[in-house]
Amino acid sequence: MRNQFLTRVTVAAIATCVATAVALVTAQTGGYRAPRGPDGKPNLNGIWQAINSANYDIEAHSAAPSPVLELGASGAVPAGLGVVEGGTLPYTPEALKKRNENRANRLKLDPEVKCYLPGVPRATYMPFPFQIIQSQKHIMLIHEYAGAVRTIYMADQTEAPADSWMGWSNGRWEGESLVVDTKGFNDSSWFDRSGNFHSDALHVVERITARSADTLNYEVTVEDPKVFTRPWKMSMPLYRRVEPNAQILEFRCVEFVEDLLYGHLKKPPSQ
Amino acid sequence: MLLPATGAAQIAAPLARPAPAPKTAPTSGKPYTPPKTPDGQPDLQGFWTNSTYVPLERPQGVTKEVYTPAEAEAAMKAAAAREAEQTEPGTTADVHYDFTQFGLDRSQSTVAQSLRTSLIVDPPDGKIPALNAQGQKRAAERAAARKTAGGPYDSVQNMPIGSRCIIMGGSGPPMMNAGYNANYQIVQSPGYVMILTEMIHDVRIIPLDNRPQPASGLRQWVGVSRGHWEGNTLVVETTNFNGKNAFRGGSENMKVTERFTRVADDMIDYKFTIDDPATWDKTWSAQAPLAKTEGPIFEFACHETNYGIANILAGARAEDKQKADPAKKGSN
Numbered sequence: 001m002r003n004q005f006l007t008r009v010t011v012a013a014i015a016t017c018v019a020t021a022v023a024l025v026t027a028q029t030g031g032y033r034a035p036r037g038p039d040g041k042p043n044l045n046g047i048w049q050a051i052n053s054a055n056y057d058i059e060a061h062s063a064a065p066s067p068v069l070e071l072g073a074s075g076a077v078p079a080g081l082g083v084v085e086g087g088t089l090p091y092t093p094e095a096l097k098k099r100n101e102n103r104a105n106r107l108k109l110d111p112e113v114k115c116y117l118p119g120v121p122r123a124t125y126m127p128f129p130f131q132i133i134q135s136q137k138h139i140m141l142i143h144e145y146a147g148a149v150r151t152i153y154m155a156d157q158t159e160a161p162a163d164s165w166m167g168w169s170n171g172r173w174e175g176e177s178l179v180v181d182t183k184g185f186n187d188s189s190w191f192d193r194s195g196n197f198h199s200d201a202l203h204v205v206e207r208i209t210a211r212s213a214d215t216l217n218y219e220v221t222v223e224d225p226k227v228f229t230r231p232w233k234m235s236m237p238l239y240r241r242v243e244p245n246a247q248i249l250e251f252r253c254v255e256f257v258e259d260l261l262y263g264h265l266k267k268p269p270s271q
Numbered sequence: 272m273l274l275p276a277t278g279a280a281q282i283a284a285p286l287a288r289p290a291p292a293p294k295t296a297p298t299s300g301k302p303y304t305p306p307k308t309p310d311g312q313p314d315l316q317g318f319w320t321n322s323t324y325v326p327l328e329r330p331q332g333v334t335k336e337v338y339t340p341a342e343a344e345a346a347m348k349a350a351a352a353r354e355a356e357q358t359e360p361g362t363t364a365d366v367h368y369d370f371t372q373f374g375l376d377r378s379q380s381t382v383a384q385s386l387r388t389s390l391i392v393d394p395p396d397g398k399i400p401a402l403n404a405q406g407q408k409r410a411a412e413r414a415a416a417r418k419t420a421g422g423p424y425d426s427v428q429n430m431p432i433g434s435r436c437i438i439m440g441g442s443g444p445p446m447m448n449a450g451y452n453a454n455y456q457i458v459q460s461p462g463y464v465m466i467l468t469e470m471i472h473d474v475r476i477i478p479l480d481n482r483p484q485p486a487s488g489l490r491q492w493v494g495v496s497r498g499h500w501e502g503n504t505l506v507v508e509t510t511n512f513n514g515k516n517a518f519r520g521g522s523e524n525m526k527v528t529e530r531f532t533r534v535a536d537d538m539i540d541y542k543f544t545i546d547d548p549a550t551w552d553k554t555w556s557a558q559a560p561l562a563k564t565e566g567p568i569f570e571f572a573c574h575e576t577n578y579g580i581a582n583i584l585a586g587a588r589a590e591d592k593q594k595a596d597p598a599k600k601g602s603n
Binding site: 037038039040045111115116117131133134135136137138140142147148149151153156161162164165166188244245247248249250252254255258259261262265266267 | 308309310311316421422424425426427428435436437438456458459460461462463465467471472473474476478482483489491492493566567568569570572574575580581584585587588591
């Protein structure tokens with residue numbers, strides 16, 4: 001008799017816990033549960049792309065003229081509601097000065113102009129697709145822009161052995177979400193074209209969660225005590241490139257910037 | 272005596288470390304069955320190297336296809352000695368850093384073992400076939416264009432493509448030994464095989480769904496690859512090259528067919544065939560094993576810190592100034 005009573009109480013308790021957990025998941029992703037891949041994990045394989053103006057400026061911003069006159073409207077900046085939660089980045093006063101200097105000199109200083117690796121999370125919202133190739137030990141993010149590559153170690157995890165542009169990423173599953181913890185950045189990439197920047201103390205945690213068959217939720221927590229007064233978050237959806245035969249193509253932009261970088265060192269034509 | 276290991280441990284280099292002994296492919300008995308990925312593909316995943324001392328073409332004066340182990344060891348030792356000479360302090364070739372200090376010499380890393388005298392297996396003489404008339408014409412045109420472009424340091428565009436950090440030989444296809452740091456990572460997911468070449472963080476994502484090649488208007492440095500499995504062999508066909516980095520004088524219409532077969536836990540047999548009627552009247556093929564090596568792959572941010580190009584060009588311009596006005600000393 002006592003056992004039956006305990007069993008009923010236990011079952012009821014478990015049911016309540018499950019109901020709460022489901023309610024939390026429902027709140028975040030509308031209850032969507034991604035199909036599992038052959039590895040038993042949520043299947044995030046595919047070609048994805050952000051559709052927003054975050055690469056121009058991750059904070060809210062108005063439309064603006066092109067920094068290059070000849071491009072006219074083609075080079076102009078579209079408006080954006082911003083992807084930073086709370087609206088404004090929490091810079092320290094010195095860092096804010098540096099951001100504004102960056103912005104004023106962005107044609108000379110923006111690493112994107114020079115075809116440098118975009119860093120994280122900027123790589124995710126460059127206006128180019130990226131592909132997720134998911135295996136048990138490694139989840140690869142392959143970006144069309146500059147052929148940037150990120151390896152997410154799901155096993156054999158270590159600290160970053162050296163600093164790098166794209167950081168060193170260790171990943172784990174938390175229910176439906178892939179959580180990626182990245183450190184080991186250098187200080188050379190920007191967050192956007194508007195001069196928003198970081199130091200080599202940058203620490204990024206991304207949560208990638210399927211929200212429907214063809215969309216992902218992408219949530220990022222950024223921490224950098226040398227630049228910001230507190231951690232801050234950004235979030236955006238990512239959209240699957242559904243056209244048949246979608247593929248990552250080459251954007252090998254080094255060739256496109258050589259005259260910009262080295263043209264002044266060209267041998268002048270002889271008289 | 273060639274050690275069962277790569278043989279590298281035999282070569283005198285103070286920092287040489289013995290690499291794991293590769294197993295040779297079984298020649299008799301039960302054929303090797305590779306493990307499978309969760310979605311049922313033969314598993315090629317892991318870290319691999321095609322570092323080798325075997326040249327693409329059979330050396331002059333060598334007529335046989337395969338060395339004896341003693342001959343192979345001698346050939347490898349000679350090649351390693353030539354590499355070591357180059358970094359001898361005080362020599363003109365000892366430019367900026369000593370590869371052996373950073374463990375980058377071929378003799379200090381895993382070498383994919385082979386007794387072959389050439390990577391080329393067809394034609395049987397181990398040499399690239401002669402260029403046909405079209406191929407010769409193109410070679411002449413390219414030589415003329417190089418002359419018009421001027422000296423090797425007149426502009427960045429005159430410098431080698433690898434120095435410019437655009438693409439290096441390890442990417443291919445076909446994937447050739449890069450000379451050092453010849454590392455690859457293969458990762459598979461349903462419907463795809465991904466090959467990451469460490470230098471220069473170059474990724475080929477090969478779809479396995481028999482989709483067509485793109486129209487000819489789309490061309491790439493690495494071409495566009497399509498793959499399918501034939502039993503345990505991954506067959507990858509690549510076309511749509513842009514012709515700017517054509518392999519051994521080939522044309523932009525080259526078709527490269529690669530075959531990857533895992534023949535042991537620590538070895539992938541890699542074979543490639545070049546089919547380019549605009550350059551050669553027959554196809555030709557080469558075979559080079561990929562040996563298991565230690566990971567991880569590190570980021571190779573070549574262009575981002577390519578001070579070499581800027582410094583070389585600036586030095587060349589300073590030399591030009593000096594030649595133009597030898598009386599003037601100093602920079603600018």
